[in-house]
Amino acid sequence: MIRVVLPPHLRTLAHVSGEVQVEVPGEVTQRHVLDAVEARFPMLVGTMRDRGTGRRRALVRFFACEEDLSNESPDAALPDRVARGEEPFLVVGAMAGG
């Protein structure tokens, strides 16, 4: 299972607290993890990625293992520790605004 930490607003929308865990079939990539999160929590469709283009929303960041993976290819493999469930994949609201 892949561990995912959602930002507070998205946890509220998804009616969850704390981490969520999702099953990711195939290679553990950003795209597949987000697909799995959206499949389990359809209310989050469009909140992390643009619904039409699939691109990351401008003020959303993806972190894991103390690395900013936001600008990596969505089809690149995530770190092994994320794939093994040892570290979470973090969806983060960027520091911006007030």
Next chain:
Amino acid sequence: MSGVRLLVGTRKGLFVLTSDAARKDWKVDGPHFGGWEIYHANGSPVDPNRIYVSQSGGWFGQLIQRSDDGGATWQQVDHDFTYAGEVGDHLWYDGTPRPWEFKRIWHLEPSRTELDVVYAGAEDAALFKSTDGGQKWVELTGLRTHTSAPKWQPGAGGMCLHTIILDPVNPERIFVAISAAGAFRSDDGGVTWQPINRGLNSGGIPDPDAEVGHCVHRIAQHPSRPDTLFMQKHWDVMRSDDAGDNWREISGDLPTDFGFPIAVHAHEPETIYVVPITSDSLHYVMDGKLRVYRSRTGGEQWEPLTVGLPQEHCYVNVLRDAMAVDTLDECGIYFGTSAGQVYGSADSGDTWQALVSDLPPICSVEAQVLP
């Protein structure tokens, strides 16, 4: 009548204010959807317990919430506002073409007669319709693909469709207004549209009386006179008595005719309200005084309403969707400010009281009379 409910959309959440029919003591509930921008919340005329909310933010985009119990509980409904078909270009601020890009929903307008029918006005300007209570949205493409659309340009707040009026007599007639394209009317339920901007004169565009390009801020209508429309434009307060075919200026003796909201008294179709602000570069009320101006003559002659409103050191604005009236026998009128105050009058504007004072900046106010 048991009371009034106000739906107050703010930069940081939705607040719900309720009172009995006396409208003296108000209960404040909220924030709902704390931290999110609530551009608009609006209830169904068919059932006031059906409420739709536009919930958006720069981080996570646009959502729509719906309540079927007057705001006690909420359910997230569909928020897919994908433009249908080919996405054309409009003009950007610098005059270059720019593709339509969805940003948010500014206004939600539930049907007067069908509980599950609701319209949504978008930025970039487009009109969407749902016939199932928001579970699915479909764009009425005739507006965005109008032949004039490549010449539409955003106002400072974005290219937003902010006003939707569903004609109370002719079910096929819809009015909308877009900043900064102007006003449009459909007489076939939203399939085709025509600009209705004849008589508008806007100094900020190259051709002041162009067919489109006007920064219309708000349009209001009294249900008993559906062909009479009142408009607060960027500058100028305007009136039409032929469903928008022709407009004439009614700014009259207003101290300034720049402003955003305009409202019509619930029982007096010639009584209208505006909140003038200083200018296009000074978006706050004049001389530090918060004054609502009322005309009982359908325009031209205006009187300042000041009793109960701050008359010194006040530098707030009132946005276009932030003024509403109720339909109790003695008409109530309400507005919210950029500094988070909601003011209300239970006597057609003669006297005012602050209903709540320290909310986040207010985007919208709607009033519901509860059975």
